[in-house]
Amino acid sequence: MADIENTDPKYVVDTLIAEDIDEYLSQHEHKTMLRFITCGSVDDGKSTLIGRLLYDSKMIFEDQLDALANDSKKVGTQGQDIDFALLVDGLAAEREQGITIDVAYRFFNTEKRKFIVADCPGHEQYTRNMVTGASSADLAVILIDARKGVLVQTRRHSYLCHLIGIKNIVLAVNKMDLVDYSQEVFDKIVADYSEFAASIGIESFTAMPISGFKGDNITSLSENTPWYKGDAYAGVPLVEHLENVEVLSSVDADKPFRMPVQWVNRPNLDFRGFSGQIATGSVKPGEKIRVLPSGKTSTVSKIVTFDGDLDEAVAGQSVTICFEDEIDCSRGSVISVADSPPQTADQFESTFVWLADEAMVPGRAYWLKLGTQMVSATVAEPKYEVNVNTMEKLAAKTLELNAIGVAELTTDKQIVFEPYAENRQLGGFILIDKMTNATVAAGMINFSLRRSQNVHWQAVDIGRRQHSALKNQVPALLWFTGLSGSGKSTIANMVEKKLHRMNRHTFLLDGDNVRHGLNKDLGFTEADRIENIRRVGEVSKLMTDAGLIVITAFISPFQADREMVRSMMPEGEFFEVFIDTPLKVAEARDVKGLYKKAREGKLKNFTGIDSPYEAPRSPEIRIDTTTMSPEEAADLIVDTLLGDA
Incomplete structure (x- = not known):
């Protein structure tokens, strides 16, 4: 206490209040922070538990209590003044359905610690939101309805928590009041969960019998569970455990x-x-x-x-x-x-949680964001998918929504990383769709591939600049894209002949021709089409490194794949040439009879019929074949190329 010389009562009171405030602020400033999530299956009581924690920690204002009391009457709370779940379920859709859809973050504190809690949705279709909440958590409270026991979503969320690296797990067996606080029910659920936890690598967890609705074993031990105080149990209420558990930052x-x-x-x-x-x-x-x-x-x-x-x-x-x-x-x-740096590599084995409604497409280029690093990345066909119920490793060609699998990942440049098990910040990443900017997957790097460490760029004295100077031209890639029958090959051939007459060094890669050799092993599935374009892109890059003007004629229906090739090339050397021909016109030509076969169902995955074509958004050159002859189109392309060169 300060030395108070002024004996004025008001001065003394004000001074003491100021000292108390300073002491209070100082205490709270130096409190540790625990981030935790509540998860589990639908209607296991996650939102109710958090509401109870907020209520018991005096984190609710009087006007909020009044509003919640009124809302609770509307939803018909069972003889209780407040439906604690309404403190967290903020969305109208959540209140109408009585479920959690989005991740809700709430703050509260006790005398010992500050907390940020994420209430994660239980429905399978919102698993992506649960992963978001778990990504920064130090602890997970996995709730189980005492009447239902261990469910599929309980297993899925537990596996995800373990996968994401949450070491501190509380198994909260909720709604014990609805099973008459039975020790036998509690012990059976803990035994079932223990068997599952061991199978996925969870070494330890803390089990507690609770009732978020009644408040049993939340802030203090309940008289309804006298058996919980025995040596076989944790014997502490949930809040006390949360106050004393080790946080991630200290590790x-x-x-x-x-x-x-x-x-x-x-x-x-x-x-x-x-x-x-x-x-x-x-x-x-x-x-x-x-x-x-x-x-x-x-x-x-x-x-x-x-x-x-x-x-x-x-x-x-x-x-x-x-x-x-x-x-x-x-x-x-x-x-x-300096003496203990992280690793760098461009090829990895990674574990993925697929979060998009559209299935993963092996070979497609996505943006990979790891910390502050952003690179282009492709995912290979999965090695296997994990069945969260049995932990079996299942064969898989792709990953669907909420699927968990292991696959190899390749980035277009080396990134700085550490295995996720060692460093969550440098080992965890997300994949982003290049077209929609939607997050499609969360991933964890397991290790870099050995070939990534053993293969290095060999320095050469004669490179792209010298090859180009010898040929007296600027290398470029003219990438023709359009529907089958649009005229790509015809116009591309004319362009090469014009450039050849001008003593330009060129090479034409035609879509049909490369499938006789380089890509003869590929079919026409979406994944094979992507690999087809990737290979042609790599070959085109090598040819432009040799100083050539490369002309390609491929349907290349997907914008993401054309952008993948663009990213391989130096700025200003990739020309997307869109041969814009309406489907009716292209189908009327049908010189190869392919549209007829596709219409008859004899040719699957045919672009424009049963496989989509994504037209270029802003091509360097657009050719309207309904108003321009092939000769005129070729002239326009050559003039644009040489004018920019």
Whole structure:
């Protein structure tokens, strides 16, 4: 207490109140934070439990209580003033159906700790939302309805929690009041869950009999379960367990220093720092660091924050780090301790949780976001899919919504990573559809493939620039796309003849021709079409490296695959040529008789009939064959190419 010389009563009271406030704020400022989720099957009582935690921790205002009391009457709560689930189920659709759809985050605190809890949906169709909530959690409370026992969604959520790396698991057997607080029921559920948990690698969990509705064993031990105090059980209420469990940040602090760079802080010419949140470990001024993937090293000159410079920064803090040397470092780079850096690679074995309604397409290019790194990536055909009920490894050609599987992943450039089991921030990623920007999968890197570490680029003295200079031309890739019968091959052939007469060095890759050799092993499924385009793209890149002007004529129906090839090429050297011919016109030509076969059902997966064609959104060149002759089209393409060159 401060030395109070002024004896005025009001001054004394105000001083004491101010001291109490300062002490209160100081206590709360230094509390640790626990992030946890509640999950399980539908109607296991997740939202009710969180509502009870908010209510018991005095985190609800009077006006909220009044509003909730009125809402509870509308939904017909069973003799209770408040339906605690309504504190969390904020969406109208959730209240109407009595279920959770989206992830709801809530904050509360006790005398010992601060909490952020995510209420995750139980329905299978919203599994993607559950994965979102679990991705940053230190602990998972898996609820089980005491009347129903272990269900399919209980297993799925448990497996996902284990997969995502949540070590602290509480098995909350809820609604014990509806089974007369039976120890026999509780013990059977725990035994069933123990058998399943062991099969998926969960080494330990804490089981508790609770009632979110009645408040049993939530903040204090219940007299209704006197048997829970025995040596065979945890014997503590849920809140006490949450207050004392170890949090993830304390574990991360003991690991080597890692910080993904979020942005380069350059407010003026006299300051240059690199900002981000420290993923693991700690760092001090004067310590040697290494920047990846470049591998350049330097020394930390200072650690800057809004509140001033730090003598040390630890995992979980957001800081700006300055170097003594001017070395290459940008968004997506990872700053690490110099003598123990993370790995870099471009091929991995990864575990996926597929989150999109559309099935995974092996070979298709997606955006991969890992921390602050963003690269293009393709996924191979799955090695297997996991049956969450039996833990069997099933053969699979693709992954459907909510499926969990293992497959190889290839990125277009090396990324900085660590296995997910060691570092969630540098081992966990999401896949994003390039066309819709929708998140289609969450993934975890298991390890890099050995060939990724053993195969390196060989430096050569004669490269793309020298080859181009010898041929006195700028290399380019003219990528013709359009429906079958649109005139791609005819126009492409004319373009090559015109360029040849102008002494340009060219090579024409025709869709039919490459299927006699390079791609003779591929069919016409969506996955095979993607691989067909990938191979042609790689060959085209090699040919342009040799200084050639490459002309390709492929239906290439998918925008994502054409963009994949574009990403292989240097800026300005890829020309998408859209041969825009209406389906009726192309089908009327039908010089190969393919449309007729497709209409008769004799030719499956034919573009325009039973397989879609995604027209280019902004091609470099568009040819309308209903208003332009092949000769005129060829002239326009050559003029555009050489004019830009």
